[in-house]
Amino acid sequence: MISARISRAVPYVYIAPAVLVMAAGLLWPIAKAAQLSFYDWGMGTPWETARWTGTEAFVAMLGSPQVWTSLAVTLAFVVLAVAAEMCLGVALALFLERPVRGMRVFRTIFVLPMMIAPICVGLIWRYLFDASYGPINHLTGLFGIAPRSWLAAPETAFLAMVVTDIWQWTPFVFIMALAALQGMDTAVTEAARIDGASTWQTIFLVKLPIIKPILIVTLLMRMIDGFRGLEVIYVMTFGGPGQATDLFSLHIYKAAFVSQKLGVASALSILLLAIVTLLSLAVLLAANPLRRRESD
């Protein structure tokens, strides 16, 4: 191996810049959030005025109905949106699996909603759902349905948020499932066909089990994104009306920069970090790029 011939310091020279940046920009802030969660401190005031409050912020967090509402909203959003995206995306991939001419153009178009800024996505859909001049009201009007203030009522605002996410992320599931299906060994489906399996049997007993690991990773990645996202909803509703669309990440932002409760916001950050890290570890269990290579 090459490494035997050169100084032991070489790998550390290679990793040093990246490690330093990640330490300063990710690890140190995480440690700071943990520290801040034990203090009552106002932004802009000197650190000496900070008051040690112990676990008060965590107790306040767990006792706050708003926090639980926000968690419930986020969970409902993740379950609903991700379930719809998985079903739609996988169904479409199964149906459109056969390679056709021009698929590259279509795939390019499907990537678009994921590439444009979340803030633009929020803007677009806020406009589409607008009560007085939104194109969606115009469209439903063609069918004789009276215009509605979609984003002003809790139920429809929540549904609007789900619809927007489905629009933006179903293509992701579709592309992942399609890549998985097209990477499958055709001999397997061929064998199933010769054995007389029906189309449905082939799908449920052969194809889906084979691509299951990839679908699980896709599912977990979408769930993680559900907990991470706040920009689309920041522009669309800012969490309202009431708390109808108060996603957890947005809730943290508001606790810190609207209510100015740094301690509670930090405690919430730690909770969010725990949730996302758990999901992230689940991704590693499902598909670990390190372990797979070493076993090859």
Added chain:
Amino acid sequence: MRRLDALVHYLILTALSVVCLLPVIVLALTAFKTERQIFDTSWSWFFMPTMDNFRAVIEDGHIDRYLKNSLVISIAATAITLLFGTMCAYALARFRFLGRGTLSYGTLVLRTLPPAVLAVPVFVIWSTWGINDTLSGVILVYVALNLPFTIWLLYGFIEQVPEELEEAAAIDGCGPFRVFWVVILPLLKPGLAAAAIFTFRLAWNEFILSFILTNRHTRTLPASISNYITDTGVEWGKIMAAGVLIALPPLVFTFVAAKQIITGLTAGAVKG
């Protein structure tokens, strides 16, 4: 029967494309409408396009300044991330050293760190370090956020480069750093392209951290959007014009490099 099949196939694909594109087209069309046309209760496809909104955001909105900030931040963040990320991925793939396991698992877990977790502490730390309201402060947090994904993506690409190639170069008298630049780097082009697009996308599109970490001089394009949302409502014409400017580079990337984007999207789960 086969032809009917193909027809149905294309019909569905076309319908899906329309669904994907329509909202983006609405954004573009609205940006070229006058206030009166926008507030019209019925949606119109055909109208006399106006440049007024773009003129307004450029002349009164200082959008040229935000555009410049966004460009500087995105380009610098992408360049630094690629450089540091490639170096780190190379060390992880090619050397056995103390701390290698911690570093590789650490990056895998940090890949999904929510920006909302960083918002409060980064704001506080950047203030004490005096890099609040500076472009370099924003660049630092974007590089940090992008590194885990970049390292992990490039790691997969470097693994596929046969080690014999490097050994041959070493025998020919190449030092370890020259091996990296002359042998490895050129073979990583597809991976680097994918990593560059995803890093640029995050830096260009990101809103919340930029909004917190900048002032009106250092604001980026997405963060400037908030200027057009007031208590009395949204200035739709202007905000859509700004939205078009924000959406443009990612749109161009998508059409130029869709293949690399799909590589980046599927790299984690599908093969690699």
